[in-house]
Every structure is written in C-alpha cells, then in structure tokens.
Amino acid sequence: MHVLIAPDCFTGTLTAAQAARAIADGWRRGAPHDDLTLVPLADGGTGFIDVLRAGLDGEEHLVTVTDPLGRPVPAPLLVTRDDGRTTVWIESAQAIGLHLLAAGERNPDVTSSAGLGDLLLAALDLSPSRIVVGLGGSATNDGGAGLLARLGAGADARLTGGGAGLLNLPDDALPGLRQVRERFSGIDLVIASDVDNPLLGLQGASATFAAQKGASPQQAQDLERALGAWHDRVSKALPPPTDLMTGRARRYDREPGAGAAGGVGYALMVIGGRLRSGVDLVIDVLGVASAAAAADLVVTGEGSFDWQSLHGKVVAGVAQACLEVGTPCIVLAGRVELGRRQAQNLGLSGMYAVAETPEQVEASLADPVATLTTRAARIAGTWSPRP
Structure with missing residues (x-):
C-alpha cells in the first residue's frame, strides 16, 4: 500500500517535518511493507x-x-x-x-x-x-x-x-x-x-x-x-x-x-x-492533490483537531483534496475534540488521538515523538492489509 503522510505542525511540540517523520517511523513499524511519501504542510503560519x-x-x-x-x-x-x-x-x-x-x-x-x-x-x-x-x-x-x-x-x-x-x-x-x-x-x-x-x-x-x-x-x-x-x-x-x-x-x-x-x-x-x-496555496504549489491521487491512503495531522480545524487549516485542506481525487484520508492528532459526524462532513475516513486522558496528555508533552510514533504504529496495523 502507498501512504501519503501530510501533517501540519503539532503546535508547541513538533514541526510539520518532525511530525511527518514520527508518523512515518511508526507506520514502518506497524506496516513495514508499505511505501511512504512524506509531504509536511503549513497553512501560512509557523513552518x-x-x-x-x-x-x-x-x-x-x-x-x-x-x-x-x-x-x-x-x-x-x-x-x-x-x-x-x-x-x-x-x-x-x-x-x-x-x-x-x-x-x-x-x-x-x-x-x-x-x-x-x-x-x-x-x-x-x-x-x-x-x-x-x-x-x-x-x-x-x-x-x-x-x-x-x-x-x-x-x-x-x-x-x-x-x-x-x-x-x-x-x-x-x-x-x-x-x-x-x-x-x-x-x-x-x-x-x-x-x-x-x-x-x-x-x-x-x-x-x-x-x-x-x-x-x-x-x-x-x-x-x-x-x-x-x-x-x-x-x-x-x-x-x-x-x-x-x-x-x-x-x-x-x-x-x-x-x-x-x-x-x-x-x-x-x-x-x-x-x-x-x-x-490551499501550499497544497497547490507542493502538488498534494497529485500525490494524494497516487496514494492508497493519506494521513494528515495536527496538534489539536478541534473547531478551528474546520476553517482554513491543513486537515480541512488535505481532506478536501482527497475528496476530489477519491483517496481515503485519516487524521492523527495530539487531541481530538470533534465528533465523528464533523469528521465525516470533512470527508475524513477516521480520526485518532495520541492522547485521550490527562496522563496520556502529560506523556505526550513529555515525549511527543515517541508517543506519536507509537500511535502511528497501531493505526498502521489497522489500515494496512497484510502482504
């Protein structure tokens, strides 16, 4: 399976490039047979x-x-x-x-x-x-x-x-x-x-x-x-x-x-x-739509998947690009504060949080790379078919 990994930064903890590498490292652990393409993204702000x-x-x-x-x-x-x-x-x-x-x-x-x-x-x-x-x-x-x-x-x-x-x-x-x-x-x-x-x-x-x-x-x-x-x-x-x-x-x-x-x-x-x-500008100049069309699955992400994600943020932009080319898209975020219906309205096929309890939040902030990598490995085992 060909997976496109295209996250935003995880504000305050990881740059977009660091987040993409952490997700990729975890995905390789959970699905070593998959082909991965990394395209870190930004919406105009930091990064x-x-x-x-x-x-x-x-x-x-x-x-x-x-x-x-x-x-x-x-x-x-x-x-x-x-x-x-x-x-x-x-x-x-x-x-x-x-x-x-x-x-x-x-x-x-x-x-x-x-x-x-x-x-x-x-x-x-x-x-x-x-x-x-x-x-x-x-x-x-x-x-x-x-x-x-x-x-x-x-x-x-x-x-x-x-x-x-x-x-x-x-x-x-x-x-x-x-x-x-x-x-x-x-x-x-x-x-x-x-x-x-x-x-x-x-x-x-x-x-x-x-x-x-x-x-x-x-x-x-x-x-x-x-x-x-x-x-x-x-x-x-x-x-x-x-x-x-x-x-x-x-x-x-x-x-x-x-x-x-x-x-x-x-x-x-x-x-x-x-x-x-x-x-939208970043997605256009980096050719994300073409990369999404060539992939079997797209993984995007950000620090907090919340109401702001619905308005001009990377996750919404990537989800729209995937809708237009018919490629399923999932989001992996530090925290998830939106419901399943809102995610489906964006066109997302799944949403996953790194941290769901106060203890997990504390652990995530203490070692964001390790916790994101571990979560990505588990998700890969869910989405990637066995060879």
Whole structure:
C-alpha cells in the first residue's frame, strides 16, 4: 500500500517535518511493507517557509529584522523563479511570531508588526513580481501599523509602539501611505492566511485572538477601540476605492482575513494585497492533490483537531483534496475534540488521538515523538492489509 503522510505542525511540540517523520517511523513499524511519501504542510503560519523550502527549488536569503518587541532576530526569505517570474515567500511568524516571546513578554498593547515591514523591504530589494506573505501565529494586535510605518507610511512613534498607542493617533499620522501603496502597485501581493476574521467586531482580531497573545478581557476591549480608531486614520489617509459590483467604497476592515495576524491582513489589503487560503496555496504549489491521487491512503495531522480545524487549516485542506481525487484520508492528532459526524462532513475516513486522558496528555508533552510514533504504529496495523 502507498501512504501519503501530510501533517501540519503539532503546535508547541513538533514541526510539520518532525511530525511527518514520527508518523512515518511508526507506520514502518506497524506496516513495514508499505511505501511512504512524506509531504509536511503549513497553512501560512509557523513552518510556512520550512515546508516550502523542502518542496520547492528556491534560494534562501537570511536577513535581520526586529521581533515584536524591537529586538534583532534572523528571518529567512525564500526566492523562487519560474518562467522569468520571481516570487519571494515570507513567513510573518519569523518576525512577529508569538513563539519569539517568553510567556511573560506577551502583551499586544506593546508588540509591533514593524519586523514584518523589515521583511517586506528586504523582499522589495529582490525586484519580485510576486510576494507571498504567510500570516499566522503572530504576537501582535496593531492592525499592521508597525509594518506600514516601516514601509514609509508615517514616522509617528506610536505606529510602531503596539496596538494600545493607535487610539490617539493624529489624523495626519500616515502622510506616506499612498506612496507605499503605489510602490506595491506592480507586484502581486498575496496574503496567505489561515483565518477569515474581519478586523473589528465580535469575530474580529481583538475579540478572537488577543487573549491568546496575552491580553486581558479589558485589554481586548481597549484594543478593539484602538483598531477602530486606526481604521479611521487609514481611511482618511487613503480613501478606499469604489467596489465596482456595489458602487460603494470598499470596506477593508470588513474583508475576510483582515483580522489575520492581529490586523496585518488589513494593512496588506490596504496596500493592494489579495487574500488566498494559505493551506490551499501550499497544497497547490507542493502538488498534494497529485500525490494524494497516487496514494492508497493519506494521513494528515495536527496538534489539536478541534473547531478551528474546520476553517482554513491543513486537515480541512488535505481532506478536501482527497475528496476530489477519491483517496481515503485519516487524521492523527495530539487531541481530538470533534465528533465523528464533523469528521465525516470533512470527508475524513477516521480520526485518532495520541492522547485521550490527562496522563496520556502529560506523556505526550513529555515525549511527543515517541508517543506519536507509537500511535502511528497501531493505526498502521489497522489500515494496512497484510502482504
């Protein structure tokens, strides 16, 4: 039997490549006669560059940018060329990721997206025809103010000081925003995002994601007001174009994905970016559909198979690709929090948890490779026919 192993990272414990190898090692133990193909995946967040670098013929450029608190940190750019077209691939988490901060440093009032602006400036120096920015796993909630400031939109220190400082910006804080948009006008700027939240509201950046970045409930409400004020300043500096379908001004703050990475999606849309599902993009460029069609079974996975898995995540993307080619797909996750009906609605043929009890969770966190390998070996014995 030919098995395609295509997991996401197991957040906080294993990268996608590590997870794929652990599953493969277990599968070989349980079904040594099977042929395995490993294709680690990502949805635009942490690990985006790693999985693309492994699957694409490209050059890596290492640059120094600033982390969410303004400290220098190395970050890679991946450059690929196809028929004279240069694409620069960027992973926002390399500059503004939550993993770059210690637990006590997480505070979206003060974390800034300026480092992502550094990455975009480095990408522009390579004269690309396309820039793809993977969004996800950020520590920021500043609406992309820091990155726009670093690109030249404005010099007010509050722009790079984090989300809280946006509440009191003057109306003329973004004198260079129009020029920034013009600079990107000849470039296909792609926002590879794993979320479809708008900038504001009950499903917006602050209400949905600020808490996991260290915000208290009161801070989240204050950040919501700050992002509302930020949208007002942006709209005054660069009035949005008219939507040809409705005849009304386009509302970037309401666009799906505007709330990605604490509102970085919004800032990229303002300067001309277009949204695309990160996992769909990765699946396309790595040829996952063709690999799935050639396989007898596909094994995908992630740290927690939960309600978020249903919206723009790797498991959902892989399951859809398998549905389209008629190959059965199963998910192996650290934890499973969805029911059988929800899994079947995704098109999955099975779901398996590494840990189901508190003791198993503790063991899994202590040795994620061994526990994932052991679970994969048992699953292989279930799915793989004896020769």
